[in-house]
Amino acid sequence: MSRPRTVNATPSERLASARRSASGAPQRATGKRKARSAARRDAILAAALEEFSTRGFGATRLDDVARRAGVAKGTIYLYFRDKETLFQELIRAMLTPLVGTIEAMGAVDLPVRQLADRIVDLFVREIYETRRKDVIRMMISEGPRFPKLAEFYYREVLARIIAAMRALLARAAARGEVPEGLVDFPQIIAAPGLVAIVWSGLFERFEPLDVRAMMKTHIDLLFAPRKAA
Amino acid sequence: MSRPRTVNATPSERLASARRSASGAPQRATGKRKARSAARRDAILAAALEEFSTRGFGATRLDDVARRAGVAKGTIYLYFRDKETLFQELIRAMLTPLVGTIEAMGAVDLPVRQLADRIVDLFVREIYETRRKDVIRMMISEGPRFPKLAEFYYREVLARIIAAMRALLARAAARGEVPEGLVDFPQIIAAPGLVAIVWSGLFERFEPLDVRAMMKTHIDLLFAPRKAA
DNA sequence: TTATTATGACTGACCGGTCAGTCAATAGAT
DNA sequence: ATCTATTGACTGACCGGTCAGTCATAATAA
Numbered sequence: 001m002s003r004p005r006t007v008n009a010t011p012s013e014r015l016a017s018a019r020r021s022a023s024g025a026p027q028r029a030t031g032k033r034k035a036r037s038a039a040r041r042d043a044i045l046a047a048a049l050e051e052f053s054t055r056g057f058g059a060t061r062l063d064d065v066a067r068r069a070g071v072a073k074g075t076i077y078l079y080f081r082d083k084e085t086l087f088q089e090l091i092r093a094m095l096t097p098l099v100g101t102i103e104a105m106g107a108v109d110l111p112v113r114q115l116a117d118r119i120v121d122l123f124v125r126e127i128y129e130t131r132r133k134d135v136i137r138m139m140i141s142e143g144p145r146f147p148k149l150a151e152f153y154y155r156e157v158l159a160r161i162i163a164a165m166r167a168l169l170a171r172a173a174a175r176g177e178v179p180e181g182l183v184d185f186p187q188i189i190a191a192p193g194l195v196a197i198v199w200s201g202l203f204e205r206f207e208p209l210d211v212r213a214m215m216k217t218h219i220d221l222l223f224a225p226r227k228a229a
Numbered sequence: 230m231s232r233p234r235t236v237n238a239t240p241s242e243r244l245a246s247a248r249r250s251a252s253g254a255p256q257r258a259t260g261k262r263k264a265r266s267a268a269r270r271d272a273i274l275a276a277a278l279e280e281f282s283t284r285g286f287g288a289t290r291l292d293d294v295a296r297r298a299g300v301a302k303g304t305i306y307l308y309f310r311d312k313e314t315l316f317q318e319l320i321r322a323m324l325t326p327l328v329g330t331i332e333a334m335g336a337v338d339l340p341v342r343q344l345a346d347r348i349v350d351l352f353v354r355e356i357y358e359t360r361r362k363d364v365i366r367m368m369i370s371e372g373p374r375f376p377k378l379a380e381f382y383y384r385e386v387l388a389r390i391i392a393a394m395r396a397l398l399a400r401a402a403a404r405g406e407v408p409e410g411l412v413d414f415p416q417i418i419a420a421p422g423l424v425a426i427v428w429s430g431l432f433e434r435f436e437p438l439d440v441r442a443m444m445k446t447h448i449d450l451l452f453a454p455r456k457a458a
Numbered sequence: 459t460t461a462t463t464a465t466g467a468c469t470g471a472c473c474g475g476t477c478a479g480t481c482a483a484t485a486g487a488t
Numbered sequence: 489a490t491c492t493a494t495t496g497a498c499t500g501a502c503c504g505g506t507c508a509g510t511c512a513t514a515a516t517a518a
Contacts, residue, residue: 026467033513056374058287062504072469083504141370144430145285154435179453181446187428187438188447191420194427199416201373206383209416217410218417224408227454255493290477301495312478464515
């Protein structure tokens with residue numbers, strides 16, 4: 001047995017190691033190393049996105065992620081505690097930037113129709129035509145088995161977006177631009193977006209779907225001027 | 230999906246096995262045996278539903294399915310060729326009965342509003358408050374990695390429902406009960422249903438959603454009388 | 459500046475546990 | 489007795505996670 005292995009590592013050593021990985025980059029680093037380190041992390045996340053989004057969490061092999069990232073498997077564990085952490089960090093990294101953008105949009109005070117158009121545009125450009133579409137699909141697929149992840153997504157993303165929408169819709173409703181009912185269910189506005197995301201993953205090849213047109217139609221129907229009740 | 234783990238089995242063996250399993254029951258059977266056989270199959274499917282829908286396809290262990298069904302693991306293989314076949318049969322068995330019901334509904338010629346109410350009711354009673362909700366969730370989650378399954382679902386379920394809806398909407402539009410736009414995107418009608426299914430799996434515990442109310446609101450908004458263009 | 463030492467990022471062979479699928483043995487029906 | 493259905497121990501591919509060892513780079517000394 002010529003491969004001696006160290007069997008002992010004090011609890012504190014283990015803890016230190018765990019803490020390190022949590023930070024997301026191996027130890028401290030300066031200059032060249034720091035840059036390289038960040039690049040590596042990104043490469044791993046990019047590879048993970050590719051693999052996770054085509055194979056799903058369970059069927060993804062970390063060996064494949066490593067190969068795709070041009071890195072040894074062990075390296076992944078220098079940047080992420082384990083497979084699950086990698087997965088969650090990936091989703092976090094992809095979705096977090098969106099929130100600010102959307103909240104900002106809700107703050108602007110424009111006629112709802114214009115806002116609606118902007119929202120549709122934002123959705124198509126920043127989500128539907130983007131890898132974020134796949135991230136949301138993953139969220140839907142794997143979320144039920146990752147309660148922590150679902151909670152993060154709800155608290156940091158959804159709840160905020162819904163709050164912004166509600167505020168916006170309430171203002172519009174007060175002006176009579178929008179029926180009151182919508183304020184209770186902002187989800188209705190986003191519903192076709194969800195349909196589009198799911199459809200694209202399952203049925204696009206049988207029957208392509210014009211997302212923009214569908215969302216436009218939906219908005220037109222919801223916001224069309226009505227006869228008085 | 231998943232890697233084939235069996236490496237040896239002559240083509241003819243495979244065929245024989247396939248032929249038998251395809252029938253869904255071991256050999257021919259009559260009387261008592263036939264009944265027992267059908268019951269077994271059902272027990273396995275029921276157990277599979279339970280396991281697959283909480284753990285997902287990949288993480289479900291056939292050992293667990295067997296235990297839950299009160300059967301030895303090998304027995305599963307008497308009724309289904311492999312894990313994937315079991316999964317697909319399950320979805321097939323759960324969704325197929327729906328199609329007829331929905332198509333029948335589309336054939337009736339009633340004012341859209343009444344039809345809409347019936348459709349909402351059907352959705353809530355036959356899907357949302359049922360295990361079928363979970364089956365559809367599984368379809369969404371696992372579909373992208375089971376092209377065959379997605380195709381079956383599209384051809385046998387979705388396409389038919391959409392066709393029925395389109396016919397119905399076209400009639401209604403001709404009568405001026407419904408805006409023309411809807412005919413192009415029957416998906417819009419179903420969108421909140423999808424939202425409800427996804428929501429229930431991910432966020433119910435943070436923020437319950439009144440599906441009936443949401444769908445009612447949506448329908449009211451879509452079908453409300455409009456000012457003339 | 460150049461030489462020497464220290465660091466820690468990176469590697470990849472390896473380990474241990476897991477689980478789909480098999481099949482010889484057994485129970486049960488006819 | 490014969491034939492079928494059922495069992496569950498077993499196999500082996502597979503993969504997440506580990507860690508001793510390597511070497512480029514950074515820190516320090518000369």
